[in-house]
Amino acid sequence: MLKEPFLQFDFILGVKRLVFVESMGSSESASSSAAASPQEGAENADANADILVEITKSEGSAALNAARQEAAKLRAAGGGKLQDESQAMFDKLSTQGSGGVAQVVDPAHSNRHMQNVLQNAMEITEEMEKDNPNLNAAVAETAAIWHDVGRAEDPKEHESLGALLAHNEALRMGFSLETATKMFNAIVHHKWSDEPKTLEGHIVRDADKLDFLDGERWRKRVEGKKYDELKYVTGILLNLRDRLKLEASKKIFDKRLPAFLDFIETVEDEGFEPYKKQIMTTFGRSPK
């Protein structure tokens, strides 16, 4: 949106420059010029004195505008993560949310998973904030911490249960209904087969699924000989990139995949071999 006025500004400045350069030339070589009368030459000089000032003021104004735009960008970057009650909610819920998840016995959804999802959500929001001024980073990040809290009660329905718990907890702490609703929407649809209705919801869902690239979680499954689970997560991993909704998430996937494959290559377990082979082949690596 800013481009057009700036182009127009450059154009006007360019035309003014041309007018000035041409008339300066005629003034300085005026003694040999028969084209302009003394009267015309005097008027040109008066006009050029004004044009010079206007050009300089325009250039000064452009420099000031550039500095102001930089300030506005910095303000937006700084305000995105630390503003209004959403940030306060992040501070309050972050410890309590982890307390809830800590009760969960399922090792695949431990504190480590919660921290990974938070880290993923932070990376995605950082990538997306500049182009999405309405994105509420604090809600996305708080929801990332709370997204599995419902597992403590009911793993099968944990998405809606967790969303409700987070919603009610936010209200209980005195946050507005609007903020509590945003939290609810960011958590309720994070199931793989579901479709979030908000940007924060998509961030939480993608951040959650990106944790399939955490080698440590795979190692635990292999050590626990959980081959059915390994079969299931391998199936998800093979199509993971295509099913991530956000481009920022796909970028993170691409960045992390090589290290993940390096890790998988090091895993030696007979029962895991078929899945290892499948993963390596799908992502273009020859199994060693």
Place this chain on the structure above:
Amino acid sequence: MTTKAQDPKSLNRLYNEEIDKFEARLDKFEAAFNRRCEEIRTESHLKLDALPKSDRIGRGRVLTEEKKELDQVLRELKMAIKNSGHEMRKTIERIQTQIDGVAADVENELGTL
């Protein structure tokens, strides 16, 4: 979880205040710059008025001097913006480091739970 000095809202306020200060300085630079440009314009017109209309070489020289002065004023403005911007960035980078520290503390605390 965080000390008062590290309170995210206080850091956020400091961050924004630094940008406010920078913008206020830009306003001052702009006012001074425009005032100086107008003074140069007035000086040039006075010089031109003092010359006979037929003295084209003299008039050309007035414009050349005016251009030199305006270029100097513009250079000074750009230098002032650059220095002031540098000062602001340095300060807000320091604040940002503190903000990142608070975020890291939150993560560490979560890790110990």
